[in-house]
Amino acid sequence: MTVALFTLGGTIAMGGVAKGGDGPGGGAVTRLTGAQLTAAVPGLAELGMPLEVQDTQAVPSASLSFAHLLDLVRDASQAVRRGATGVVVTQGTDTLEETAYLVDLVWPHEAPFVLTGAMRNPTLAGPDGPANLLAAARVAASPAARGLGALAVLNDEIHAARWVRKTHSTSTGTFASPALGPIGQVIEGQVRILATPPGHSSPAIPGADxxxxxxxxxxxxxxxxxxxxxxxxxxxxxxxxxxxxxxxxxxxxxxxxxxxxxxxxxxxxxxxxxxxxxxxxxxxxxxxxxxxxxxxxxxxxxxxxxxxxxxxxxxxxxxxxxxxxxxxxxxxxxxxxx
Incomplete structure (x- = not known):
């Protein structure tokens, strides 16, 4: 058994600044690979199953398209058919709530599809990416998360795709579900589902495939x-x-x-x-x-x-x-x- 990790870029993967650009001190921010991301996360070894890493769609989340995301769902589906227990996707937080809901509408598996990201990049003090990635992997590997569709996991909170919103432009506690609240938490490394959302009909879109x-x-x-x-x-x-x-x-x-x-x-x-x-x-x-x-x-x-x-x-x-x-x-x- 494995957890399939797909990396899309975003703040969680911004590992440095390239020289010669227009911004202060340089130009475009360089992207960390999935291997580099996981190497920075203490505790993954205790997950109980390896991460199968695939780097894909190296674009800012604002530039993602429906076609990109449907391709991602198809790749993730193949990983589940090969035996992955769950899926983790890292991406920029700007459109994470929209990605999560699109995936939720077309995801055809019981295996959890977990999205995460970061508000502080790895070059800053107190980056939140490693903790978010570890929590997301734990949720993806947990039997408790099966059948819940797409989930957003950040700040040790588990949010249903149907409700989650980005509510603040810079805070690490930006993700919330105003209508319901988080459906679960990761507490001392344990996944606790506290409220089960309405039945997940998968896929909700006829002919989604x-x-x-x-x-x-x-x-x-x-x-x-x-x-x-x-x-x-x-x-x-x-x-x-x-x-x-x-x-x-x-x-x-x-x-x-x-x-x-x-x-x-x-x-x-x-x-x-x-x-x-x-x-x-x-x-x-x-x-x-x-x-x-x-x-x-x-x-x-x-x-x-x-x-x-x-x-x-x-x-x-x-x-x-x-x-x-x-x-x-x-x-x-x-x-x-x-």
Missing amino acids: RLTAAGLADTRVALYTVTLDDDGALLEGLADTHQGLVVAGFGVGHVSSALAPVFGALAERIPVVLTSRCGAGSVLRQTYGAVGSERDLLRRGLINAGLLDPYKARILLRLLLAAGVDREAITAAFARHG
């Missing part, structure tokens, strides 16, 4: 955040260039009275999903009734995303559209996952 880079490239989903005194000019012509839209509305799912008919007209042409821009809490269904309220927008054909945040709603909608799912099935999917 047949999704292609070309199909994703042909599926464009916009994310639009409403703001005070918003004139909606950026929405003009959107249905001609995109196949779907996620709206991050005020509060429980509200927009201005001027924007309500604009979103309604768009919903007649493409799926439009209604979320909240708050970062926690649900879109409501029937509490408010004014023009631009959640009741009004749902009546106009928008799809309620429930507790799903805008970033994850966009991932779900794009994957559903790329898989060729119809509007009725999209509405059902958001009812199930939101």
Whole structure:
């Protein structure tokens, strides 16, 4: 038995500064290999199983694509079929919450898929990468984590992909799950699952194994955040260039009275999903009734995303559209996952 480790780069792997660049003291930050990362982690020898290391996709997390991540899932699936007990992926933290949710929607195995990273790179005092990597490996190797899908493990906390958010730009305690809290912790090296999330349906996207880079490239989903005194000019012509839209509305799912008919007209042409821009809490269904309220927008054909945040709603909608799912099935999917 092994734990498969895939390294994607990010702060956890920033081991030095190359000479001759534009930044202070040099240019691009050099990348540590998976072997170098694991060599810096005390305690891995006591894991009870070796790490099978594969360096892949050496790009900042902001440059990852859906196609990159689906390739990663396929590689990780092969590792599990070869006998890996679980999977660990190291990447930049900027998009870790989105990676985790995308993986969670398409991961077809009981084996845990664990993502981790770091907020302090190895050249700084008190780097958090080694501790995070050790905790992630312990979770990936633990029978307690089986069947939980994709997990984010940082700061000795275990977060379900469905809920995890990056909540601070620099703090080592940035990852949180505002709607639920962590589902577990790593305590004295032991994996403790304290709350089991709703049943993990794998894969949640029909035909996920047949999704292609070309199909994703042909599926464009916009994310639009409403703001005070918003004139909606950026929405003009959107249905001609995109196949779907996620709206991050005020509060429980509200927009201005001027924007309500604009979103309604768009919903007649493409799926439009209604979320909240708050970062926690649900879109409501029937509490408010004014023009631009959640009741009004749902009546106009928008799809309620429930507790799903805008970033994850966009991932779900794009994957559903790329898989060729119809509007009725999209509405059902958001009812199930939101």
